[in-house]
Amino acid sequence: MDALAPLRMHVLWFPDWPLRAALGAAPPHPPTALVHGNVITACTDSARAHGVRVGQRRRLAQGRLPALRMLPHDTAQDERAFRPVLRLIEAHAPGVHLLRPGLAALRSRGISRYHGSEEQAAAALRQILGEAGYPEVRIGVADGAFTAELAARGSGDEGWAVIPPGDAESFLAPLPLEVLGEPELAELLRRLGVGTLGGFAALDALSVRERFGEQGARLHALARGADSRPLTPRAPDPQLSRRVEFETPLGQSDQIAFAVRQTADAVMLALADASLVCTEVRIDLTDDDGAVTSRTWLHPTCFDAPDLVDRVRWQLESLAPPASDSGQDSDAAHAFRGIVGVRIAPVAVDDAAHHQPGLFGSGTDERLHHAVSRVQTMLGHAGVTTASVSGGRMLADRQLLTPWGERPVVERDPGRPWPGNLPDPLPAEVFTPMRPVHVTGAGGAVISVDARGALSCPPALVDDSEVIGWAGPWPVHEHRWDAARARSGERFQLLDRQHRAWLVFHSGGSWWAEGRYR
Structure with missing residues (x-):
């Protein structure tokens, strides 16, 4: 098994969610199919009973069932319709993660302790969602989101299924390779005599990596029940974003930073009302010609209002032309085209409970972050950097300096072979x-x-x-x-x-x- 053990997960699956979003009602549905590019992307049980299948051409589906109702598939509508469901889940189980519209996951530990067991937590969630008008939900509990999703899809009349800890591999073993979602790999393995996840899991991990690369190794880990992928934060509600418009275009960073303080406070209040914090934010600047300059900013913990103002200022200063040697002052150096609007939009959010201070106050790491951020505010965005190791042959290529608060983006993998690179110990x-x-x-x-x-x-x-x-x-x-x-x-x-x-x-x-x- 992988060194990082999979987390116990509750996965909530809403069958045929695109149809629920399009029709606005719980199943059963009349024979209906969603179409995108003349291909069936979703269909109801009543349509499947007449031979309609996902992936069929529109004409073939109509030939199977002439009375079939066809609607265009709007993926944005799927997401909009699922947001109230996420809010409902989070009201009873904070920390829900959106995997895709119609599929959500949350860590089992907290909600299971609250309800007494994993089974009771699944039953309680299903009852809550059923009373809210979503009786079709299916819940799976297992080691890792992959196994839990398959458990939810295979749940019986109770509507939920629990795979005991450590039993993921035995549960997955008889399932067909198609559940991995890689038809080409499944076809190749079948030609080699491997037809189930158990047969795939029995192959040597090193041989699989050498033959199929990193993607094959990841799928092999899933087949063994070793799903240790971290969950990504759910997409924030667009209502959390705020925008400010200026009647007169502003051309200096200090003016605009002062003008957006109330907007930054409004973003933080909206997040607080939803019991969330922002870990990644996008700032859009609109100039007087209508051009929009966007940049996404990351934070090592979570943003507060002064942090947002600082990011606005730094983004504005990056637009200013470089100062000449004529001795112009700093205000002139930070002049640029007039800005008529600023939009602050959270990109990634997290449960506020994960960022509360400790019982006896802030720890050393938090005090360090505040001290470094204060220095960065005085020196500018690139004034404080952190070092990471990158791939390369020359020493200068192997060091990557990233501004404090940004996530390092390593374009050259240091783990790959670099013929001609220098072995340890390296120069100090x-x-x-x-x-x-x-x-x-x-x-x-x-x-x-x-x-x-x-x-x-x-x-x-x-x-x-x-x-x-x-x-x-x-x-x-x-x-x-x-x-x-x-x-x-x-x-x-x-x-x-x-x-x-x-x-x-x-x-x-x-x-x-x-x-x-x-």
Whole structure:
């Protein structure tokens, strides 16, 4: 099993939700199908009884049932209709997560403790939803959302099913491969003689990863009941967003930041009324030409009103042209095209109970966050950064600096093989950009490296300091197909008389210091 054990989850499934959203009533429904691009995307039980199936062409479905009622499928309507259901669930079980319209999940621990057991919690949720007009809901409880969803789909007359802890793999074993939602993989495995999740789970995990890649490894983990994927926060209600319009276009960041303070307070009040906090926000700036500039901001914990104002200011300052050397003041430097509107829209929210202070006040991490955020407010968005490890061959490529509060976006996976990269231990000091140094042989001889890696003479001096030890060369060749990014040369490690260890790079007859060991 995976090192991270799956969480116990309650998954609530509303069968044929797109039809419920389109028809506005609980089943049973008359023979009806939803169509998108002349293909059936959903159909009622009464339509399925006449041979209508999801994925059929419109003409074929009409041939099976000429009286079939067909409606266009509006996915936005599915989401709008499901929001009241989410609010209803959250009123009795905070922390609900939207998986997709008609399917929601929540962690079992809290609600099970409140009702006494997982079974009683499922029965209580089903009763609440049934009384609210959703008697068709099915509930599954299991290790991980994947297994819990399948348990909900297979629930019997009671409308809920509980898979005991640790029994996910045995429950999944007899199910067909099609439940993974990967028809191509299912067809390939069937040709190999594997037809069930149990057969797939019995395959060696390393072999599956080598043959099918990361996606295949994830599906293999699901088949073994090892669903440890974290749940993503549910999409916030659009009513949480707030907008302010200016009668006269404003052209300075301080003016606009002052004007949006009440708007930021209104966003926080709307979140508080819903017992939510915002962890990700989008800010839209509209100028006097009607152009909209949008940016999404993240927060390591959750936003408060001053944080939102700071993000507005930083986004405005990023639009300002760079200050010239003519000595203009900071207000002029932060001038830009007139802004006539600002919209603050929460993108990701979380239950406020998860962010309440401790019994004895804020902890060390929270005090650190407030201190660093205050420094960032004084220095600007990029004034305080956190370091992450990225993939690459050169030291400068392997360090990723992200502004405080932003989620690091690692474009180059450090876990992938990088032929030619430097093994541990790495230099403690990295020069960005690399510094030019002077490396010569005895008597000032020029050092060259031939195609076989042989040196014309050993290094003797580095910046007029005697070299008492050296290692290398290690060739580095990358991006040969791209003339603008191509790089080719050799690395050396040099130890001088002062016992300073250097990592140097030789390319095109020049020498550069890439880093220094402490």
